[in-house]
Amino acid sequence: MRMNGVLIDNTFAEAFPMRATRLIVTADTRGWARAAAQSVTGFATSVIACGCEAGIEREIPAKETPDARPGVAVLMFAMSSKELAKQVLNRAGQCIMTAPTTACFAGTRSDKPIKLGAALRYFGDGRQISKMINGRRYWRIPVMDGEFLCEEHAYQVDAVGGGNFLILATSRDAARRASETAVQAMRRVPDTVLPFPGGVVRSGSKVGSKYKGLIASTNDAFCPTLKGLVDGELSSQVRSVMEIVIDGLDEAAVSQSMRVGLKAVCDLGREAGVLRVSAGNYGGKLGPFHFHLRPIIRS
Numbered sequence: 232m233r234m235n236g237v238l239i240d241n242t243f244a245e246a247f248p249m250r251a252t253r254l255i256v257t258a259d260t261r262g263w264a265r266a267a268a269q270s271v272t273g274f275a276t277s278v279i280a281c282g283c284e285a286g287i288e289r290e291i292p293a294k295e296t297p298d299a300r301p302g303v304a305v306l307m308f309a310m311s312s313k314e315l316a317k318q319v320l321n322r323a324g325q326c327i328m329t330a331p332t333t334a335c336f337a338g339t340r341s342d343k344p345i346k347l348g349a350a351l352r353y354f355g356d357g358r359q360i361s362k363m364i365n366g367r368r369y370w371r372i373p374v375m376d377g378e379f380l381c382e383e384h385a386y387q388v389d390a391v392g393g394g395n396f397l398i399l400a401t402s403r404d405a406a407r408r409a410s411e412t413a414v415q416a417m418r419r420v421p422d423t424v425l426p427f428p429g430g431v432v433r434s435g436s437k438v439g440s441k442y443k444g445l446i447a448s449t450n451d452a453f454c455p456t457l458k459g460l461v462d463g464e465l466s467s468q469v470r471s472v473m474e475i476v477i478d479g480l481d482e483a484a485v486s487q488s489m490r491v492g493l494k495a496v497c498d499l500g501r502e503a504g505v506l507r508v509s510a511g512n513y514g515g516k517l518g519p520f521h522f523h524l525r526p527i528i529r530s
Contacts, residue, residue, distance in 0.1 A: 236501030245512035246520035251390035253338030267330035268303035286424030348381035394477035394485035405504025
């Protein structure tokens with residue numbers, strides 16, 4: 232199957248169940264809300280080493296936030312409820328509460344609460360106070376610029392992590408430009424984030440390694456410098472490969488993000504140096520969510 236000269240591999244992305252939450256960060260200015268959001272989602276590209284995967288979902292106008300101030304929605308994903316709770320508490324305390332003028336609210340609802348203000352309140356050293364508004368408890372924690380307002384709980388929901396596709400191009404510049412075009416389109420899709428820097432990962436991985444104790448290593452089948460040395464996936468024309476990874480609150484959101492990104496890449500076409508699109512999987516043995524590229528594009 233080809234679209235605008237771009238070959239679409241007959242393959243699928245293999246994704247995994249995750250746990251997720253959405254936090255709403257507000258501040259006196261959009262700049263400070265975004266600064267806190269960038270900090271709380273930092274070092275959160277892969278659960279392999281970061282503990283969680285996270286990213287900025289969107290900016291929220293003041294008229295839509297709980298305290299009528301500029302806001303940013305962030306999504307955080309982890310492999311277990313325990314790890315998600317740990318990451319939310321540590322990151323909110325170190326990256327949101329510390330940022331000038333911020334407040335923090337739950338952006339999802341479920342029957343699975345995660346301690347937020349319920350734990351951060353102790354920073355107030357006994358001077359913190361709470362207030363119930365419309366059945367929700369908020370904590371007012373004294374800080375040096377006034378007070379940090381924080382909802383008592385965030386809430387865990389089931390999610391999907393690891394949706395992905397690969398862009399195979401004639402040069403690094405072509406792969407980078409195609410990736411940037413895809414990311415720009417995909418960031419408009421709600422309920423999803425692209426956790427890697429700028430939304431793109433160049434060091435795609437495979438499961439396992441020749442070195443004992445290393446759970447992942449470079450995806451050598453897609454490394455252009457290893458052509459002829461390994462049983463690879465690349466033709467002589469392919470000189471650069473980049474990957475986009477998607478985490479979402481459900482299968483539909485991940486599928487829509489992949490659809491938008493794949494279309495953006497294929498619209499650039501072969502003339503832009505894009506030769507193929509593919510995806511990373513493990514033979515369907517590790518993750519229950521399979522996103523087949525060709526049906527996604529056709530739909």
